[in-house]
């Protein structure tokens with residue numbers, strides 16, 4: 001009984017936060033530069049950034065993993081940290097999917113930390129089981145797709161991204177595998193707004209020298 005209600009509250013509250021964008025408070029996002037752009041995908045060079053990350057195991061559902069992880073991150077930014085700090089919501093909510101040969105995939109749900117907290121954010125309460133994830137500057141291939149990030153949808157989007165990347169990388173010493181880790185970036189996770197945009201991300205570090 002409790003869980004669905006909780007999830008509903010989280011979604012509504014994230015909606016409240018995205019409303020702030022409309023009333024003039026810009027939501028921070030990790031800075032990047034587009035280094036290559038085609039109709040099907042683009043390559044972005046992200047700068048150094050810090051993320052808070054929630055590992056979710058023992059589920060095969062992307063949606064469930066994202067809700068569980070986001071719930072913990074939501075608590076963290078709303079004071080469940082050693083400084084009792086309120087941290088502004090950012091975009092996107094990123095769910096990394098790391099396939100495993102031995103069992104279900106592992107999901108890492110991540111929230112970008114505002115630049116003023118880079119590297120030294122307030123520490124999360126231990127029971128939230130969150131990890132700080134400091135990113136070096138690196139190259140990410142991105143394919144945008146509209147609509148809802150549903151379990152049956154995103155793996156197709158990832159395949160399409162891999163196919164377009166493989167065409168782009170022809171003649172270059174790079175091999176992409178369909179079993180590679182990838183991530184879904186959701187902007188203002190307002191599950192009921194039309195016209196929302198999601199992205200599938202693939203980390204190209206060590207795969208291409210394009211950026």
Ligand SMILES: *[C@@H]1O[C@H](CO)[C@@H](O)[C@H](O)[C@H]1NC(C)=O
Pocket residue numbers: 018019021022027029091187188193
């Ligand atoms: C959703 O987020 C994007 C990127 O952060 C922003 O440009 C857009 O205005 C937001 N839309 C709404 C409805 O909040």
Ligand SMILES: *[C@@H]1O[C@H](CO)[C@@H](O)[C@H](O)[C@H]1NC(C)=O
Pocket residue numbers: 082083085117120121122
């Ligand atoms: C959190 O609190 C500690 C100890 O009071 C302080 O040193 C640190 O700067 C604070 N961090 C942030 C991000 O406010």
